[in-house]
Amino acid sequence: MEIPFTVKPRPDTGLWNAKVGIWLFLASEVMLFGGLFSAYIFLRIGADFPWPVHVLKVPLGFINTFVLIFSSVTVLQAWLALKMRQYTRYKIWMALTILCALGFMVIKAFEYSDKIHHYGVRMQDGSVLEGHLANGEYNVKFGEVTTVTLATRATSKGLFNINLVSPASDAGFLKFITSGNPEFKDTSGKTVTLNSAEISRLVKDAEKNKQPTIKLTTMAPLKFAINPSKIADYTASKVIFKDGTEIEGKLEDDTLRLEADMVDLRRLFPLNEDRIKDALAAVQNADAWRVLPAEWKEKFLVHNKKETDKFIKKHKGHNPMENADFVRDAFSMPISLHADGGHAAEPEKKADHKAAVSTNHDAPHAEEGGHHDHPEIAIEKKDIAFYSNFTPKYNNYYAIYFALTGLHGLHVMAGALVLTYMLFFGKRIYKVNPEHQANRVETVGLFWHFVDLVWIFLFPLLYLM
Amino acid sequence: MSHDHHDHDSPEYLKKQSLLVWKIGGWLIVFTCLTVWLQYVDFGSHSRNVIIGLLLAAFKASLVALIFMHLKSERGLIYKFLAFTVIFVIGLFALTYLHYVSPLYTEGLF
Amino acid sequence: MSATAATPDDLSHSDHAHEHPKQSFLWKYIFSTDHKIIGLQYGITSLLFLLVGFFLMMVMRWSIAFPGKPLPLIGTIIGDNWAPGGVVSPDLYNMFGAMHGTIMVFLGVVPLGFAAFGNYVVPLQIGAVDMAFPKLNAWSFWLFLIGGVMMLASFFMPTGSAQVGWTNYSPLATTVQYLDVKNIFFTGQTQWLLSMIFIISSSLLGAVNFVTTILNVRCRGMTWMRMPFFVWAMLVTGFLLLLAFPPLEVAAILQLFDRVFGSSFFLPTGLVEGGRHLDIAGGGSPLLYQHLFWFLGHPEVYVLILPAISIVAEIIPCHVRRPLWGHKTMIYAVLVLGFLSFIVWAHHMYLTGMGTVVSTFFQITTVLISVPSVILLTCLMITLWGGSIRFNSAMLFACAFLPMFGIGGLTGLPLAFNMIDLYLHDTYYVIGHFHYVVAPGSLFALFAGIYHWYPKMAGRFMNETLGRIHFWPSLVFMNLLFGPMMIQGMAGFHRRWYDGGMAFEETTKSFLWMNELMSFAAWGLALAQIPFIFNVFYSIKHGKKVTSDNPWQATTMEWDTPTPPGHGNFLHEPVAYRQPYEYSVTGAEEDYQPQFLPDGAKPEDKLTHAGH
CATH class of the missing domain: 1.20.5 (Single alpha-helices involved in coiled-coils or other helix-helix interfaces)
Structure with a gap:
């Protein structure tokens, strides 16, 4: 016996199995995205930071909306072609749909990588500077490193003393050495050159002897430039890596150099501040204000004045400080050396370029233009409360942005995979029973429209409002 | 439910459907443009923009659900x-x- | 082929199983898409998980009863890191506590009740040849197994497994095993989240399959009201899983973001861990996690209990030879129950200070939901009235279910009122309450189900003497184990004390003796399961053979199949002719009228397919 109603609808419900199934699945998807949207509302209402508005590139989001709507149309055309038993036309429309899905993901990838290279720095008092890292990187530099201590973490073990993964030191720290050779003397005075094989041998031996650490002394002092994401903690004389390895030396430089493209001073005054004067006064004590080059301070005041005048002209009698849009526009300002870069309040001349570059900057690359059209600002570590690129870590807006679009992207990819399967492996079933194949495409189509439907909400929520 | 299943399989009906799908797709694009434009219009407070944006999105979503996902005749x-x-x-x-x-x-x- | 148009051709196809001798063991029993095999796979796996969860609890009970004393035998094997000198460390206690809850709920009771019994029995009861999507069904099992294995593997991470309770509340769940770990992926907490995502996906596929099958693959004549109560309960349970699990999936994904990408969905501003400000943005809310978690968490309670109560509703009418009293009432009650279970979730959160308006709302809905639960229980009790009861093992467990579930339910009522809950929250009273619902409640019903349907699955009865040796000690020990918890709870014992209250000896000493009593009851309970385990294996080969396809003289469709049912289930096209519980029919020759026999036909006592 075969399972009934796989193709023909059941008389009393009027539905074939897969249709019931996909709608049930979509119901659960509604709950999934419902939960995420509910989290969005919850986080936005409860946010204790100014919720970013209009920070994503609207044209890209708009193109993606267009692409998804178009693909929804094409998948329906493919289904209708099957209904009319025109297999070639079906294949064309289906291929177009899959191309749309790929296009969507490519645009998404550009957006993501843009975010990943963009940084924000929150100072101790809450003022914010945004921009790109100078040279695209930020490293903690350590010099005069003479001792390295490898950890075996012999005590970190799972149940029954079984470990599925090793908790001990690995060779990860070696790649941060910028000068000197990794030649060491161990406790017995023997010379070893460290590489990953050597380290795993040392760790294994030490584990056997129940030695928690292996102390090694360098033959000649080493220099390190370490990516902070690998560091668990560091002081002026010591770095502890996440795998437990410790190096001792001297902290040389942990200043963060930012090619700033935005200064945001909204966190300086309380939410219910109702006088611009007080707000402006507060702003001028900000940490970010201190590191801002002098001419940009002037420009900020001009920018603020201009926004205020604009608001007063437009809304007579209203208190501008009660308007979140005004506060956002007036107390944050894009910084760009290019004439029309960003939404700078007024045109800047190329000549300003050099003047704006802070003095302690030693590299000549600021001349190169292109990427470096923003003034470079050096921020000392002690001033930084928190910094991150615009990934989920930066704030809950980006967190929910990545969660929502990431999950949506996974749906797009899953949909594209199934559509591809339908395109290349549909012929067999089509030959046996064309209606069956039409039903299968309708089912995938329903899923695909749902993905489109979710995006219809995502686009305004994340890009526009 | 009054429809006989075979009504939905006639070539004329399918051609009509195909045209309808294009039309709705066009309208969806138009409403997307409208959504973008309205977000930059000043309605006095940002929350009004949010409400308008969400209403438009809900309208577009119901078009997709009713026509594209043919909930209308489900x-x-x-x-x-x-x-x-x-x-x-x-x-x-x-x-x-x-x-x-x-x-x-x-x-x-x- | 449509089942409504059965031809002689179909009939010849019906015993497929015998036409495929080439099918290898691997494809027939391991990667099978047959709902019965998948049901058995689920059953065996979940029984094993129940054993693991039970073992964790026994270790915990040692720590509670004899804090600071080395655990005999096992203590030294566990390893110095977790049990120095064989003494259960607080960390180990936390680890086992968290995993006991997780394993019992997500890997034990739900898969056994919903997936195992549902898979085996539902298609048979609605006269279907298989589930609507057999491949999806197999996927569902394999995803579940991957999730389960990952969950167990997390014990062997350098950090140990998850340690913050089965609810995995943020921020603690995010910040433990977080700062000083080499790789955030290989920590127990992260593995917990990853395996939950697998388990949830498995449940979603299963739920889609169940609901579709029940809605669309019913046999001819199987109208809505002719569906047995078990099928109705499974339909509601399917919807609960389908709609309640996604928010938990959201919670798991967001917590995974917090741990892996450093976001702060559930982390408030200014969080300090181990004396250090965490390197996070802040601005999130731990309460968001709790809302999302309990949006699943409460319907989940009914996912645990509905299969159980509906198994009892199948067993009682059959073994008292009376129709199920109020079949329709029970159906409406279970629908209302399912609906209400979605809007009571925040009664788990009275202590969070979420506001009086919300508390009051949830207090009202929580009290309301006791009404349909009481209806179900009352109907089952009235069914017993005036019946001629067969006291076999299945019926003993089913009968014990009623008062045990009753106690569990009634002790829950005080917790519904937030003034009382503020005092009782997180005490052993709560533990006692929900264990009465789930352990002697759900588990007894599931045992009853195993004894009841075993003859259909194996072609032999389970041994009755062993069944009684299983039942009576289990009943006594369950009560000795969970009864004193109520008293301790009212005395203020906190549920997470690894030393059972020894640290507060001044105030707790008059109740400390109960710890030992309960622990010995727990170990006794373990001994009482040995006859059951033995019985399951022994009876496959040596149990009393059934002489009929319908050995209990039951009325529902599953007894119309050969024993055991082959691929395709039925030998002829199944048709439902009447209501599911036609026992004690006045004027009929036999005292029952099976659903699958046309009017006038007499039930036959014979085997259609014995001995393979």
């Missing part, structure tokens, strides 16, 4: 369980929102 059973889903989603929204309606939170937020 069977009652599907409506039944979608109704439950919608109720629970609204419950999830409303009650986490209600969370803030409390002496601890109301001040300063609403």
